[in-house]
Amino acid sequence: MRAALDRGDVPRVLLLVPDPHARFAAVELSGRFVTEEVLTGGYGICTYVFAWDVEREALPLGADSPLARYVDGYGDLRMRPDLATITALPDGVCGIVCDVEWPDGEPARAAPRRVLTEQLTALESLGYVPSAGLEHEVVFRDADGPLSAHGVDYAVGGTERMRPILRDLRVALERSGLGVESARAECHPGQYEIVLRHRDALAACDDALLQQLIVRSVAAEHGVSAAYLAAPEPGQGCSCHVHLSLSSLAGEPASGHGTALSPVMASFLAGVLRDAAALAPVWAPTWNSYVRLRTAPFSPRELRWGVDDRTASVRVAGRDSSLRLEFRFAGADAQPHLVVAALLAAGRAGVEEALPLPPAGEVLGALPGAPWEALSGLDRVAKLLGDEVAAQQEALLRAELAAGCSAVTDWQRRRGALRA
DSSP states (O other): OHHHHHHTOOOEEEEEEEOTTSSEEEEEEEHHHIIIIIHHHOEEEEGGGGSBOTTSOBOOOOTTSTTGGGSSSOOEEEEEEOGGGOEEEGGGEEEEEEEEEOTTSOBOTTSHHHHHHHHHHHHHTTTEEEEEEEEEEEEEEETTEESSSSOOTTOSTTOGGGHHHHHHHHHHHHHHTOOEEEEEEOSSTTEEEEEEOOEEHHHHHHHHHHHHHHHHHHHHHTTOEEEOOSOSSTTOOOBEEEEEEEEETTSOBOSEETTEEOHHHHHHHHHHHHHTTTTHHHHOOSHHHHHHTTSTTSSOOBOOEEETOTTSSEEEESOGGGOEEEEOOOBTTSOHHHHHHHHHHHHHHHHHTTOOOOOTTOOOOBOOSSGGGGGGGHHHHHHHHOHHHHHHHHHHHHHHHHHHHTOOOHHHHHHHHHTO
8 A cells, every 4th residue: 555655556545533532533635645745744634623522513612721722713733644554445545544733843632642652652661562452342233223133242143134244344354454353243232343453552543443434434335334332222332442461662571471460560450440430531431431331240330350350340361472451441432542541641650659459359449430420530631641631531521411411312201201
């Protein structure tokens, strides 16, 4: 793809910027224009993409908000394509994920990709490099409902209605070069999981969103929606599980031996467990996120860890060179760059303070059970991820609460009828 771009053989390029809602903001350009001007000079995108709600309306921000300049005048930021992310997308389009900066070159610190990059740099200063594997579950639905009438965990039979989509998805994902490790039916109706291989943490987050873009595009061609909703139905959950390991700068594994965590990995885990509740706006950004957090045991609110225990919010998985932590906090609606950045920030704080790891199985608290409860930890979010990110997450969560309190739903109508 890079050679074709250099030759001028790519007719269309999609510049992609991860926004706070786990989706891309995008601009389509001609390939020739990109090679002649954009690779050296960048290209503009409106500032408010990091300060808009899910409906793409600017968030209501006070003049003293650290985020105010993103909606003051609606000027341009500058996209800088990262050529390491070149990906073949459906319809012959070449996708390139971009970093974003202000016109004077200052990084846009509310950009999720920048938030993650800063945490990677900070962790590297301690001598460690993370790698990550992200697992997202998706639900395929058409006008008649989910494409399986029942749960199909690990099943072959019962997935027949999904097969035309899955067949085209295999082709599209193979062409993309994203590197699929596994694919399987999941435990709820219409639910499926396609897992990419463990990789560099920044690439893992970029590629997770690129995969979702491809999945949605292929599903739409079949008249099907691909939903990354945290709770498709009451009692059901779709997650963003993050498998994370550490290496030294020289590339030596630093997570531990056998199933025993190294001292640095133990302190990393202790730091995450300490701050997990405060970071709830990152793991659970929507009303629907908190429905998922009531679907225990596999979406546990309790903060505890265990070895190969999927009912724990953190599972120690693998052994020796594959030893890793599986963080099970986030729903499929969470922004992956912010999720991994939050894990790295909290874990790094634990390493810097040499926090002792509590015993396996000990309950250390719980994630908030409602979105308004998640607002209480924003001071800690600011400490770990910066003032702009904390202001962004507060504004997004308050906008979500306001929208929910302004809606009239079938649930409200049913309960109103019961009062008659």
